[in-house]
Amino acid sequence: MAATLSLGVIILLLGVGAGAGAFGALAGVGGGAIITPLLALYFGLPIHEAIGVGLVAVIATSTASSSVHVERHIVNVKLGMILESATTSGAAIAAVIAGYLSARWLAGIFIAFLAFSCYNMVKRAWGTRNEQHQVDIPPYTPQNYPAGLLASVFAGALSGLLGVGGGVIKVPAMYLFMKVPLRAATATSNFTIGVTAAASAYVYYMRGDINVMFAAPVVAGVFAGSLGGARIAPKVRSTHILWLFVFITGYMAIQMAIKLATGKIH
Amino acid sequence: MTRALSNEEVRKSEHLIASTLKAGAYLSFALLVIGVGAMMTQPQSGLGISRIGIIALLAAPVLRILAAIVMYVKERDTKMILVSLWILAVIGLSAFAGIVTH
Numbered sequence: 001m002a003a004t005l006s007l008g009v010i011i012l013l014l015g016v017g018a019g020a021g022a023f024g025a026l027a028g029v030g031g032g033a034i035i036t037p038l039l040a041l042y043f044g045l046p047i048h049e050a051i052g053v054g055l056v057a058v059i060a061t062s063t064a065s066s067s068v069h070v071e072r073h074i075v076n077v078k079l080g081m082i083l084e085s086a087t088t089s090g091a092a093i094a095a096v097i098a099g100y101l102s103a104r105w106l107a108g109i110f111i112a113f114l115a116f117s118c119y120n121m122v123k124r125a126w127g128t129r130n131e132q133h134q135v136d137i138p139p140y141t142p143q144n145y146p147a148g149l150l151a152s153v154f155a156g157a158l159s160g161l162l163g164v165g166g167g168v169i170k171v172p173a174m175y176l177f178m179k180v181p182l183r184a185a186t187a188t189s190n191f192t193i194g195v196t197a198a199a200s201a202y203v204y205y206m207r208g209d210i211n212v213m214f215a216a217p218v219v220a221g222v223f224a225g226s227l228g229g230a231r232i233a234p235k236v237r238s239t240h241i242l243w244l245f246v247f248i249t250g251y252m253a254i255q256m257a258i259k260l261a262t263g264k265i266h
Numbered sequence: 267m268t269r270a271l272s273n274e275e276v277r278k279s280e281h282l283i284a285s286t287l288k289a290g291a292y293l294s295f296a297l298l299v300i301g302v303g304a305m306m307t308q309p310q311s312g313l314g315i316s317r318i319g320i321i322a323l324l325a326a327p328v329l330r331i332l333a334a335i336v337m338y339v340k341e342r343d344t345k346m347i348l349v350s351l352w353i354l355a356v357i358g359l360s361a362f363a364g365i366v367t368h
Contacts, residue, residue, distance in 0.1 A: 004305065004309040005305070007306055010305065010306065056320060056323060056324070059323055059324065060291070060294070060323060063287050063290050063291045063323070063327070063330075064291045066287060067284050067285075067288040067291060068284075070280050070283050070284040070287065071280075071281070071284040073277065073280060075280075077334065077337075078346060081331075081334060081346065081349055081350060081353065082346075084349075085353055085356075088353050088357060089356055091360075092356055092357070092359065092360035092363065095360060095363075095364070096363050096364075096367060099367050194327045194330070195327040195330070195331065195353065197327075198324060198328065198357060199357050199360050200360070201324055202324065202357060202360050202361035202364055203361070203367075204364065205324065205361075205364065206361055206363075206364025206365045206368060207364050207368050208368065210320065212313060212316050212317045212320055213305075213313060213316075215320055216298050216301050216302050216305070216313075216319060216320065217302045217305075219294070219298055219319075219320070219323065220295065220298040220299055220302050223294075223295040223298070
């Protein structure tokens with residue numbers, strides 16, 4: 001690996017981060033799901049290090065966006081932290097296991113994850129094509145904690161294995177199983193992915209799997225992108241963002257599958 | 267036992283959490299912008315500053331948990347204090363596991 005990055009690569013990494021950050025702000029997903037495969041596929045980063053960068057990016061997205069959401073009191077802090085007791089457990093164990101899994105195995109799991117996310121997003125994008133904006137969150141009480149906690153362990157494990165946030169599991173678990181309104185579920189999920197990713201990130205950092213040279217420009221981009229994305233959010237139709245996410249994840253799933261099949265994952 | 271909080275008190279408590287998150291984000295962002303900028307001309311210094319920025323970012327979730335504990339102590343919510351301590355324990359153990367499996 002080169003001792004330094006060229007200016008061109010740094011700018012590209014900034015752009016990748018900004019795109020992912022904007023996505024996170026607009027769609028509530030993106031972050032690691034976009035960054036990790038992009039870095040592994042096109043920047044020549046070994047998959048374990050790509051996951052490390054993804055995790056740090058997730059912490060950035062979570063910290064930046066949830067600071068605003070907590071201020072607006074749409075995050076259910078208690079619910080989030082109760083679920084974090086489960087997600088961090090799953091994440092820490094998965095992060096340790098990931099150290100023993102080969103890049104090919106991780107790539108295979110990632111392809112399945114991308115396909116699953118893509119499919120779920122198709123359903124969500126289709127469902128929002130006529131949607132009105134939710135304004136207020138009605139009063140609610142979270143139900144069915146056992147199901148939520150179990151889903152959270154699984155979401156945490158995904159985070160530790162793949163460098164993603166886990167929101168693709170957490171949001172439906174809160175919304176469908178626990179009867180939390182969608183806007184509160186999304187905000188609470190965003191809140192929890194930071195701590196969840198941190199549980200894994202510490203393992204990766206101690207193991208030397210966080211490549212600061214790549215992580216720094218990506219995360220700087222994520223912060224900038226989140227700010228910009230939050231600013232333009234009122235002007236963007238969510239359905240367009242969601243379909244763009246469908247396209248990106250679908251495309252990357254295929255690219256990764258091709259590289260895996262032709263023996264180019266390391 | 268949880269005593270009933272007024273809406274105003276809940277709002278103030280969550281404000282501490284929000285402020286902690288914002289401080290962590292701004293600090294990390296500033297360090298990374300400086301670090302990445304420096305990377306373009308003085309790679310070694312740039313990398314060093316960037317590393318500190320990443321460490322600041324990694325610390326932010328833990329600081330948020332500590333802020334939450336402050337909130338739960340004020341509310342005398344023993345259950346949530348224990349939940350918070352459990353999360354810190356898991357994170358601490360994971361860092362240890364990372365060192366050990368290096």
